[in-house]
Amino acid sequence: MASFQKLPSGNWRVLIRAKGHKSISATFSSEKLAKAFAKEKERQLEEIKATGRTAAPKGSTVAHYIDDYLNYIQHGRTLQRSALFIYKALKERFGKIGIERLSKSHLDSFIEARKKEGVQGQTIAGDLSLLSTILRYCYDVKHLDVDADMADKARKSLKSNHKLRIKSREVECVPTQSEIDAIIGVFATKKRQIINMPQLIRFGLFTSMRQSEICNIRIEDLDWENKTVVIRDRKHPNEKMGNNETVPLLPSAWTIVEEWVGTRTAGPIFPYNPKSVSVAFSRARDQSSVTRPVRFHDLRHKAITDFFGIGLNVPQVALMSGHRDWQTLKRYTHVKASDVHTAYNALNIKQQDAKHLSEQVDWLVQQMGEMRGAQA
Template identity: 80%
Template sequence: MASFQKLPSGNWRVLIRAKGHKAISATFSTEKLAKAFAKEKERQLEEVKATGRTAAPKGSTVAHYIDDYLDYIQRGRTLQRSALFIYRALKKRFGKIGIERLSKSHLDSFIDDRKKEGVQGQTIAGDLSLLSSVLRYCYDSKHLDVDPDLADKARKSLKTSHKMRIKSREVECVPTQSEVDAIIAVFATMKRQQIDMPKVIRFSLYTSMRQAEICRIRIEDLDMENKTVIIRDRKHPGEKEGNDETVPLLPSAWEIIEGVVEGRTSGCIFPYNPKSVSTAFTRAKKPAGVARPVRFHDLRHKAITDFFGLGLSVPQVALMSGHRDWQTLKRYTHIKATDVHAAYNALDTKQQGAKNVDGQLALILQQLSELKSSQA
């Protein structure tokens, strides 16, 4: 079924012919890779024969089936704009490739290019996850002769190295208080700055909210009595919509809210574009003398670390930050050895104070008992 040919360049070409299917041709750097490819393709062809799968119509491309999948999926629900944006980018990247010709080499090249652009592994994995949904749709619903796990395999191969890289970057780039103060001071000199960045920065530090959440919270969702606010459609790994969450606003954050609202009864509390907030923060770093690659999002890391420093528990911090599990939350904490000593000393002082109170109470009770005995 498969034939192999060594080319003048030293590469190996494999040609696979099967009845009822278009001939498959591919070129590899070694004979071993060519034979491995042929073995896998022959397995897939046998599966097609057994399951009744069909070849894609002539001229069918990845773009065609991305559109087909979006038409199918949006009959039951509305996709977020971010997902639609990614699908448009995937069409631009892979759109002209025949759906059955999409291969591991295409995805490897895609991953390499995205890394060169400075895109983080988690974002690349998200792109591949959406592409995987399209391939799974082609396999399960359209019964096409495609590898439904192609993008998923590429995504999983990326996962481990990505986590290690992200962890080291976050530890390095948590902003210090002096860096934050320097950046805030820069905005005090910008007379034309339309965004009140000092208040936005401080509010982020007092709440650990994401910049998109800060720019989305509304006056109507404030609870003046309980000093809380509802974050609508909060980011969630399994729920894209309807994930509303009521979070407390600590005194420092509530003080900022009162100053910003100033009698307004509706609308966004911070009516700014999240991207503009991020851009303004980044531009202020140079005049502030901050050389490290600190981002606005890194304020969230500092806020969560500060919450633990105040003595808040994991569930309490998780409510503030919106995290669903400790494994995710701990990536945002940056507790040092000195923090542990300080927390222990504070706890020890508190316990000693409690012991003193208990001793004083016991003494008072004893004196009362003696007084009653003398009166009797």
């Protein structure tokens, strides 16, 4: 079924012919790789013969099946905007490639290109995961002759690449107060700055909201009596649309809201583009004395850390930050030995105060009893 030819260049070409299928041809740097490829393809062809797989129609591209998949699911579920954005990017990257011609080399090139763009491994893995969904759809639903596991294998291979970091950045970039002051100080020199970044930075520190949440909260969603605001479609690990949460605004945050709203009765409280906020923050950081890659999003990390520092418990902080997994919040606690002593001393003082108050109440009751006895 497979034939091999050594080329003048020293590479090896493999040609696979099977009845009812298009011929498959590929070139490799060694005979070993060519034979391994042929063995895998022959296995796939045997599986296709047993399961009734079919070849994709002539001219079918990756873009075609991305659109086909999105149409297929549109009545059953709603994708997040981030997923739709990734699918659009995948169409631009792989769209013109025939679905059956998509190969490991295409994915390797994609990974290398994304690395050069400075994209983290977690993001690349997410892109490949969505591409894997398309290939699995082609295999399971359309019964096409494709390698359904190709993108998934590429995604898993990232874990063995020590040069590519898979885990998202942890909270080691929790900004210090001096770093925040340095960044805010840069905006004092920007007379033409449209966005009031100092106030947005402070609001982020007082609420732990993401920049997208800050820019999307509306005046209509404020509860002026209870000092709360509704965050609509808040980020959620499973779904986002319809995930509305009412969160309290602490006094410092509420003061900023009152200043910004003024006499307005509707519209965004902070009418800015979230991307513009992020860019303005990063530019100011680069112009300041801050050397670490602090982002606007890192203000959220500091806010959560500060919430624990003032004594809020895990459920209370989770309500503020929107975290579903309380285990995730453990990394923000930053408990030190001195914190334990401080907490113990504070608790001891409260207990002593309670004991003293109890003694005072007992004494007062005793005095009132004696007074009643004397009057009788």
